[in-house]
Amino acid sequence: MDWLNLRFTSAMPESGQILLDCTHNPWLVALAYVVMCGASFATLNMAERATQADSEAGRRRWRGVGALCLAGGIWSLHFIAMLAFKAPVAIEYDLQMTLLSLLIVLVAAVLTMRMLSQRELRATQCLLAAVLIGLGIAAMHYSGMGAMRSSATLYYQPGLFALSIAIAILTSLAALMLGLYFRQGDEQTHQWLKYGASLVMGLAVASMHFTGMWSMVLVVPEGTPLQLQSANNSLQLALVVAGITLVTVASSLGAAWADRKLQHKERDLMRVNALLSQLGHAKASLQQIADFDALTNLLNRRGLNQAFAERLRDHAQRGKPLAVMFIDIDHFKRINDSLGHDAGDELLKVIAERLRGALRENDVIARFGGDEFCLLASLHSKEEARQLAQRMMLHLKDPISLAGRCMVMTASIGISLFPDDGTTSEELLKHADMALYQSKGSGRNNAHFFNAQLKAKAGIELQLEEELRLALKQEMGLQLYYQPILELNTGLLSKLEALLRWQHPEHGLLTPDRFIGIAEANGFIAELDNWVLHRACQDLHLLSGGNYPELKVAVNCSALNLSREALAREVGEALEIHGVPAQRLELEVTENALMGNVNLAVDLLQQIRELGVSLSIDDFGTGYSSLAYLRRLPLDTLKIDRSFIQDIPTSTQGMDIIQAIIGMAHTLRLRVVAEGVENEQQLAFLRKHGCDFIQGYLLSKPLSLEALQAFLLQHREPIKPARLLSG
Template sequence: MGHAMEWLGLHFISELPESGQVILNCRHDPFLVLLAYLVACAGSFATLDMAERVAHAEKKASQRLWRWVGAGCLAGGIWAMHFIGMLAFQAPVAIHYQLSITLVSLLIALLASWLAMHTLSFAQLSFWQCFKAAIGIGLGIAAMHYVGMSALRSQAQAYYQPLLFSLSIVIAIGASLAALLLSTYLRNGAGLLHQLLKYGASLVLGAGILSMHFTGMAAFNLVLPTGSLLTEPGENNHLQLGLTVAIMTLLIIGSSISAALADKKLQHKENDLQRVNSLLSQLDQARMSLQQVAHYDPLTNLINRRGFNQLFAEKLSQKTSESGMLAVLFLDIDHFKRINDSLGHDAGDELLKVLAGHIRSSIRSHEDVVARFGGDEFCILIDLHDREEARHMAQRIMQKMKEPIELAGRRMVMTTSIGISVFPEDGKTCEELLKNADLALYQSKGSGRNGLNFFSANLKARATLELQLEEELRHALREDTGLLLYYQPIYDLKTGQVSKLEALIRWQHPTHGFLAPDRFITIAEANGLITELDHWVLRKACEDLGELSRQGCEELRIAVNCSPLTLEREELAAEIEQALLDAQVAPQRLELEVTENALMGNIADTLVLLRQIRALGVSLSIDDFGTGYSSLAYLKRLPLNTLKIDRSFIQDIPNSTQDMEIVQAIIAMAHTLHLDVVTEGVETFEQYQFLESQGCDFVQGYLLSRPVPLAELHPVLKEINQRKNTYSATSLSLVHGTSALM
């Protein structure tokens, strides 16, 4: 018999003993072996999954939790594999296992697994760190195995072959190293390929763990001492017990993996929610900034038309209840355009600041309101006891204006024309009083400027003219004569081509000549003609789309404006559908432009109508964005395709940093809401460059072309489309002129 030695309860042999009977016909139940492998693979997959969760967990407590869950899954997988593997071992002798030692082996497996998860919790791991940790983990797994084997009790004595014993420990260390390296590599991936790699790695690691176990089993020999009577093994329930342990282990591991997956999804949702909240916060800040800027004129720091209208409504309500008087003074700087033309816009802006200071110093108290309506137009709202107070204030302003001003090395004197309307004599509403003050202003300008006029009966001639225009517009619509559609190209910055046209109505009046829409649209709105006018534009635009198709421009789209009053009509969607059908035009080629305030009028009904229009395939655009009262909460609910930035935000670029920041905010907000952005009123190459740099999608304005009739459109489009990649300040000079009204 060869020498035998005993070390920590393990007997090693280099040769088979001569004095005992070696039991050679031991075998393993193949089903339980396969089951053990399945459990080992599940434990390996759980380890890879938990390593990924530990790496991605943002909180320390969460990292600790998943580290322990991972350790439990790994320990459970390894120990259950070992336990089922022992149950698979079948020998022709009665065998049983001591429970306490078996539980000690489970504790050892848990410690080794904790070491593995602790090692994987480091953000960066070198190969040397992995190797050192693998030695400890491998020794732990081997210790678990052989402590578990020592729980075996039978008549026979257990002996181990040293070479295979050592090989099993090397395999345990190698499998541990492979597990650490694979976990480090796979914990930061994503996608289907990443998941398939995890499955493949689990199969490999499971095979490594199983091979360590069965290498240890190959080193194991049972020797029956001489003279011992062989006790036959009785009935056993190893298969049932193995299945029970496997199912319980797989359920625990599966639950842990499910919990990790749920936690991963929850963390992603939390991260998405944080990003959404951050974006909403930015949008809210942009909205607050827009609201603040929307009420004040950045150049003069006076309130603007929007802020003035709000204060005017409040004061009017107060004076109506108190039976008091108010006066509205409309001011226009005489010949201001000459300053811009001769000295430049910068000088004009400086002059406006000085004049705004003169006006502000002429009012009596903080109760009087001074506003800049745009350009060189100012408006003052004052409390009155009698009409003469308004005259005296107007005269003070005119006198103050005559003080010499040093500007651009020149000494100049400016004058102003003023129109005045008084509440309640000249009107009871904000609109009426402003309109009458405006009429009085035009009278002052028509009388030679540098004067003041109150609204009076002699201005009724103007009202008579308005009435006459109303009747003639009604006739033009009924007879379909005189009304024309002009088209302004809308340039796609991404493709470098004109992809859309905006339809703009004009009126060739028999006596007053060529009229722009601002001369008759307000008349149409005030007298119920606007819906009929919008319908005419819609039908004509669809007919022109058909004509464009015949001319080879099948991809061009046309945008038509829709007034707030038209948007209130339930029949609008049906009218659009019929117009498209009559003209045999695809609905995708038509776009409806609506203003902010029109959208906000009756949001519930508007939403229903807009969805009906979108269902037809017609695109929707919000026009003049930034000048109305739209709410972001509603804006994101509207089925819009396009947001159109008003020209008022563009005209001072690049001189106004504030306007540039506002435009940046609007473009970012629109793209967040998945809207295309069109900027109108682009007149300079600097504006074009700025918008292109900010990711604006489309531009239109005199820089590209003035509005032209359909008959003149083809050469204009050809000329613009040929400019792609050749834009310069010279090539964008206005070939077509800039005098036509939009």
């Protein structure tokens, strides 16, 4: 291997002089180490950039720059260290061999960068790569040494020669391991690892170089004049090479820093775009939550208001009519009460789908709340709105299977039209709601259009509500009238029914059917019922002082008041305040009021019964008339509704029903009152079939307290049927 000047000490000539006083310039050695450390740091940065590059072209570019930095650093260390070398003979360097050494280290650097830019390396791959790279570095070093030309002959000590190669391999292995390891950890740890790795790599390459120099032995023929010298301009050359290498390294680091910043900005931009995308999705989700009903996926009230405003603007500009429909599911509360709210929710989903299936493409439907829906429909004619309403009602009538039951649901619909019934969403919704109540009040399962009469009626009801509240608060205008009830067996006037009247300053004397519904709808029916209870007890106490100690009074209880647990306590307080024995008070409730919540009604009526108050079921026959609940209630009296009494004597079927009711009531140990008795045929029939009490115009119309006192005074003796008829 003479072309590399590789000779070992075992082949040294017998004659010759060994040069022992070779030295190195310490400043140039330090400079060589600094250059190598800088190149190592740049190499690690380039490897990092290669692993983080987004494209294969980018990875190749950064591997190439890193290879140049590493090759330049190693070669510069070798070149500057050789310039620092001082020997007692003149030394020159062969250009071709020097360039060959540079090419060899460049190949080794390329291999190193390929390995460093891998995301993961197995142990065997890492070791093989270290061997190949280490041998390349050793080849560069010894080819550079082989470029030396002087009168001396180079020999190498085998042990140190092998050690230098081992150091080259271990150096490469350390570089690979550090290059892979320093990527882990946080940013600060990452940077410190990179600094440490650069110092270790610089020291390792320098150790390999100087171990190789240590293994070198220079032999000159005996008698050769010796004088310690170094290469001409060695300092200037070293500084130029170091400067070129460091400028290259700095440029590479600057490019890497700029690329890292650019990549960080791109990643920040990507994160911002991702956040904006997430924000868009979140906004869409919030919009979905804000504008749509979670149960039915229809628009909710907020979403409807937005759609309504847009539709109104569009229809106003085009002069096109728009229908607003309120749809209320009839008797939906029964589903929740009997099957539970989960079943009610499932039913609402089915209803929503059916309503949606009945609509046209541009119609807008929303769940307004509870079991109420609202529809916006563009029209060409009023008849088109009627047909759409009928189509929705028809779709709802198909049987629905729910909780093991098959049921048919119906709907009531109220319709208002733009611009005839209003020009704002508030007006149109209010008028559609009025029309809906008209539909529900006329038997349900139908559709009604808004009209001026409904608006006038609503205005009157609003006025009546305000005036009724004031009358109740100031106790002005409200009166109790009493209708006597005759016991047929004894002929005695043993009972009265208290009937509320309102002496209105404009409309005259109003009966309860004109204002009880207003009190129920506006939440003060309990106060009104309590007023009636106290006034009836007060009047009864007054009558007791007029020689009527056994007279009883029956007071009506509204359906809503019957659901209040405080009712029993209020009844007891009224009796105590006015000093009326409990057995002289009778509370009347209707069938429909009882069926609102039978279990609660049974408990509440039992509490009232325990006070000693009698209980009566009013308007019997107009509601459910079920023995299943009738036998559970703590009742004393049953009142047959006047609609049955009016059938006497014209309807055989109606008379049969009355006879059956009387027989059933007596079987249940209930006493029977027939209300609305107006003629002798009705009286005769009722007496014949064992009716216990009668009330009606045949006996007396409802009387004020003053008129009642005169009536009672006139009829202190038992009334015989013949006398009643003649009177």
